[in-house]
């Protein structure tokens with residue numbers, strides 16, 4: 063692997079708020095479940111897995127421990143207020159692709175935390191040897207679509223009536239994608255911290 067190493071944890075400022083960003087660990091299950099249970103019903107309808115359930119989160123953190131998923135948590139006041147995951151559990155012919163999952167607590171939205179987490183994920187993806195990152199969402203997940211466009215993802219596919227929500231209602235699935243090489247090129251020129259600080263200000267680690 064080449065390029066700068068991500069340094070975590072870090073205190074990140076977004077808007078007039080801040081949070082510590084660090085890698086998820088097996089001891090985070092309780093706080094992740096608590097975070098999921100604070101998400102609004104509409105978000106929960108579209109979760110691919112019900113992360114309000116402790117055993118589902120335990121499975122996720124097992125994948126993290128085994129290196130097939132990498133998750134960065136945003137922590138504030140001792141609570142998880144957002145996360146981004148790079149899921150590399152794809153079959154071998156998609157070994158160069160990671161899927162990104164992200165969520166931010168309702169009260170922290172539209173302050174830049176989502177963009178910050180995605181930028182971290184893209185920088186991390188390059189370090190992990192991932193070449194392409196995808197995100198999947200339904201057309202009514204307008205914030206997710208807006209966020210992904212904002213950070214350089216483009217729609218690559220729409221699959222008709224492809225997923226069903228927790229109420230059993232079918233929705234189209236939009237696949238958005240972004241290549242990672244240009245992120246790595248940028249990071250090769252400047253430190254990742256400088257690159258990210260171009261949009262967000264970082265303070266000392268807490």
Ligand SMILES: CC(C)(COP(=O)(O)OP(=O)(O)OC[C@H]1O[C@@H](n2cnc3c(N)ncnc32)[C@H](O)[C@@H]1OP(=O)(O)O)[C@@H](O)C(=O)NCCC(=O)NCCS
Pocket residue numbers: 105162163164165166167170171172173174175176177178197198199203204205206207208209210212
């Ligand atoms: C999608 C999500 C993570 C965005 O997080 P966020 O912290 O609000 O994102 P940001 O504040 O960084 O917003 C980035 C950009 O996205 C756009 N955006 C975000 N929410 C928006 C909304 N509700 N309406 C319109 N644009 C929106 C804005 O253009 C913003 O750019 P700006 O800073 O120039 O205004 C958050 O809404 C969320 O957790 N949603 C539920 C879970 C989900 O849908 N996950 C995605 C599945 S992959």
